[in-house]
Amino acid sequence: MSEKKGLNLTLKVWRQKGPKEAGRFETYSVSNISPDSSFLEMMDVLNEQLIVEGKDPVAFDHDCREGICGMCSLYINGHAHGPDEDVTTCQLHMRKFKDGETVTIEPWRSAGFPVIKDLIVDRSAFDKIMAAGGFISVNTGGVPDGNAIPIPKKDADEAMDAASCIGCGACVATCKNGSAMLFVAAKVSQLALLPQGRVEAARRAKSMVAKMDELGFGNCTNTGACEVECPKGISIANIARLNREFLLAKLQD
């Protein structure tokens, strides 16, 4: 394997001690970062360096590090999850950066996601929206056969696409209106498209939208920025479906 030249980078990182404290940017330098390493591995290198220097390491969210859990959440150089397409921050690799580049790392910004510490924001609002209606009720008993109810391929595919939303919050972070419509639309769609989800569909659409409004997320203006930055490429067609589900449900009241 040929030896790749390590990257030397200047990092501008948002540091904030707590939710109520005023934050500020701190500038750090990291050197000899492998272009093959992931962005979070680069953050690990920075933190080890800070610990050796006796400083407080940078707090950031991460869990599976394989792009499926939705925990990582950094706003890097003007993009949620950084400059690569259809990936989460953990799947962003350092080969996307140039030697000598300055990298600005910020937390998600929106009224719905207050900063807890440094780059970690409180995304429990998404859990509250899910608890308001993002589920189906099933009777206990024997497990029904998976293919007992025939479902058109198109519906199954679209439901699966919607279900690939990992609830990371990149849509809210990107939206000029701080709107959570793409997330709520995906979570309503993944159930609304399937027969098992139809039972509670009307109630679900109304209560999830009500909860989203209550938690201070903005009103969607269909700019489509969310679907561009979404690491899972969730389509805004889901937002049209949510509008349809909600309006039809309200008309029946």
Add this chain to the structure above:
Amino acid sequence: MANIFSYSIGRKLLMSLSGLFLVMFLLVHLLVNSFLILDPLLGTAEGEMYNAGVHFMTTNPFIRIMEPILAGGFIVHIVYSIILTIQNMRARGSKTYASGNKTPDVEWSSKNMFVLGIALLSFLAIHIAQFWVKMKITGDPRLDYTVEGHNAYVLVHETFQITWVMICYVIGGIALAFHLSHGFWSAFHTVGLSNSIWIPRLQKISVVIAWIIGLGFSTIALVQYLVYPLS
């Protein structure tokens, strides 16, 4: 049902329906305006068709009933745009991104609908003062009664000879085109009449309709100024 407007999607529904209603009005308005340049093309007497159009619009009972409803449409669209924009700014939060927002492929007009709306509202104020107020309230010597009614053509024709007015109308038309190029398809999306197949179709239809309406108004003002100077 009654509390639908307390939901975000309900408020957006109002924006979308009032917006589509205003687009219908614009199409009728553009049709009557097109008579301004049709008279010379068809060889009828100067202003004959246009004055007949204005006469119809001011005397037809259906149009008279629609007038206050139209005003209501404007008010709903403007008031709700202000409410929604304030809520959205609040939801965005006070902290902005130091590295900016570099999301590619986002339509410029979609991010600037409120600014475009303010530009259109300023234009509307000038437009109403120049024509509607004179035709309906204060009157104007140029509106001398003809056999059929107002001679609106002379008022319109003379007003368009003023350079700054013509520039205002051309810019107003272009601002309208940008506003509608996002607004039209977005209205369908908001009422749920859209899906992955129809989003690109609606977006294309939207651009075509927006520029026909916007450039239509601009062109009529420009033609009045350039091609038919005061005789």
